[in-house]
Amino acid sequence: MPQDRRPRHGLGFTVVAAIVLALAVTIGMVAARLSTNGAVTRSPMAQSPGIVSQPVDSQTSTADLTAAANKVVPGIVNVDTQLGLQNGEGAGTGIVLTSDGEILTNNHVVEGATKISVTDLGNGRTYPATVVGYDRSDDLAMVKLSGASGLQTAPLGNSDRVAVGDAIVGLGNAGGTGSPTAAAGQVTGLDRSITASDEAAGASEKLTGLIQVAANIQPGDSGGPLINSAGQVVGVDTAASQGFRFGTVSTQGGGEGFAIPINKALTIAKQIQSGKSSSTVHIGRSAFLGVTVTDADGGALVRNIVSDGPAEQLGLTPGDVITGVDGTTIGSALELTDAMDQHHPGDTVTLKFADQSGQAQSAKTKLAQGPVG
Numbered sequence: 001m002p003q004d005r006r007p008r009h010g011l012g013f014t015v016v017a018a019i020v021l022a023l024a025v026t027i028g029m030v031a032a033r034l035s036t037n038g039a040v041t042r043s044p045m046a047q048s049p050g051i052v053s054q055p056v057d058s059q060t061s062t063a064d065l066t067a068a069a070n071k072v073v074p075g076i077v078n079v080d081t082q083l084g085l086q087n088g089e090g091a092g093t094g095i096v097l098t099s100d101g102e103i104l105t106n107n108h109v110v111e112g113a114t115k116i117s118v119t120d121l122g123n124g125r126t127y128p129a130t131v132v133g134y135d136r137s138d139d140l141a142m143v144k145l146s147g148a149s150g151l152q153t154a155p156l157g158n159s160d161r162v163a164v165g166d167a168i169v170g171l172g173n174a175g176g177t178g179s180p181t182a183a184a185g186q187v188t189g190l191d192r193s194i195t196a197s198d199e200a201a202g203a204s205e206k207l208t209g210l211i212q213v214a215a216n217i218q219p220g221d222s223g224g225p226l227i228n229s230a231g232q233v234v235g236v237d238t239a240a241s242q243g244f245r246f247g248t249v250s251t252q253g254g255g256e257g258f259a260i261p262i263n264k265a266l267t268i269a270k271q272i273q274s275g276k277s278s279s280t281v282h283i284g285r286s287a288f289l290g291v292t293v294t295d296a297d298g299g300a301l302v303r304n305i306v307s308d309g310p311a312e313q314l315g316l317t318p319g320d321v322i323t324g325v326d327g328t329t330i331g332s333a334l335e336l337t338d339a340m341d342q343h344h345p346g347d348t349v350t351l352k353f354a355d356q357s358g359q360a361q362s363a364k365t366k367l368a369q370g371p372v373g
Contacts (some may be wrong), residue, residue: 029068031092031109031222060167060229062184068185069169069182071231074122075154076180076224078173079105079129079143084114085306085371089174090238093224094143095154095233101127101145104269105223106238107134108205110141111373118145121180122152131372133272133283136341138266139196139207139238141372142272154225157232159261162187162211169216170237170257172224182208185215185257194258196239210258211235217257226259235259279342280298287343289351291316293333299323300336310365316353323360324352345369 082089092109103118110116116129127145134141145151148154156247162168166187174181189212190301195206211226217240226235239258277283290309293300299321305312316322325339326349343349348366355361 003141026243031090031106031219049288051283057249057344064229065167065169065184066182068227068229068231069171069180072154072171072225072227072233073180074152075233076121076171077103077120078121079109079223080117080119080176081110081113082115083371085112091220092222093172093220095223095225095236096120096122096151097153099149099151101129101148102132102269102273103143103145104236104265105141105143107136107139107141107373108238109223110134110143111371113372116372118143119178120145120148120151121294123150133275133277133281134373135272135281136205136337136373137280138260138268139205140236140260140268142269143267148274153337154233155231156232156262156266157228157234157369159211159263160263161253162190162228164188164190164196167229168213168215168234169227170213170217170221170224170259171227172218172221172237174218174220176220177335181218181221183216183218183221183255183257185213186211188214188256192258194239196258207238207260209261209264210238211261213257213259214255215257216255218255221257226257226262233282234262236262236265249363257279263298282341284372286342286370286372287345287347287367289340289365289367290370291322293322293336295332295334296304296321299330300333302353310368314351314363316351317356319356320361322351324350324355326350340367341373343367 019310022230075096077094078093079092093105094105097104110131117126119126128150129143129145132142132144164187168185168187170183190212192212193208196207217237221237224237225233230233237259241256271281275283290306290311291302292304293302302316302318302320324330328339330336345367348364350364352362
């Protein structure tokens with residue numbers, strides 16, 4: 001359901017650690033969102049990823065990190081999305097978990113997608129794909145390729161063994177070019193919490209338990225692997241802030257990045273694979289009300305109505321304020337999104353709203369199938 005979810009105040013991050021750092025910066029989710037008229041030109045896939053920053057310790061050479069990245073290249077994919085209701089395109093990365101095409105990526109890579117195509121770097125083939133499920137709160141999603149078999153899976157490591165100072169390399173579809181690009185760096189923090197913003201989607205999410213790295217993570221790298229010097233995936237790249245100095249650590253290549261530990265990501269992936277929904281995990285297709293909303297006092301303010309959608313059929317108009325869904329009180333645009341995550345296409349829900357005169361209304365409507373998330 002497309003929603004205009006305004007970023008929370010500050011758009012900064014709070015580090016949860018023994019030392020509290022007084023530093024506010026903008027952390028952006030790193031999927032590349034491309035306008036329909038301004039999509040990047042795809043270049044042929046590189047046979048070897050290019051390390052774009054220098055190694056950060058004397059024990060790990062550029063050659064070592066290049067070799068580590070090359071071990072993982074056949075086990076990643078490029079994820080390209082069409083954002084039909086936004087009239088745009090998106091590009092990101094994914095990690096191959098199974099030979100028949102189960103892919104781990106970020107939720108924000110596929111959010112809003114009306115069509116998904118995935119190119120496997122191991123065999124060069126492109127497949128149509130659907131979202132199996134997603135966890136918005138942890139920014140993870142599982143995608144299934146249609147007709148895939150014999151794919152090379154990514155070598156997975158143990159994120160519990162990651163330590164500050166470890167040499168790492170991030171790998172992904174930087175810039176949406178289609179060529180795997182690697183960025184070397186160093187682990188600078190563990191168990192970090194941030195508020196990450198996706199400017200294109202107008203969304204902001206609180207993410208916790210992250211690995212922080214000094215590495216040039218770029219738009220398009222979202223959903224790609226964070227790799228240790230042994231060539232094992234220890235994290236899923238999810239957010240970055242470009243060009244700042246963090247504490248006493250000068251960032252490598254001008255950027256700071258954050259990754260979801262692979263152990264945590266795999267726990268969520270297994271829940272999605274098992275088909276078990278929860279308060280945070282949505283399984284299957286997304287329900288669609290057909291509105292864009294923003295925060296309002298006491299609810300979610302309707303800004304636009306999608307033609308022929310459930311909201312229009314119900315008689316909602318711009319300026320109405322949605323206040324409840326099936327007994328759940330709605331106090332903001334984000335709360336409406338969370339409530340919709342508990343439903344599926346075809347569900348009939350009772351919608352409560354206040355019309356422009358302030359009069360309370362209540363009516364039932366059947367939810368349609370909409371874009372992812």
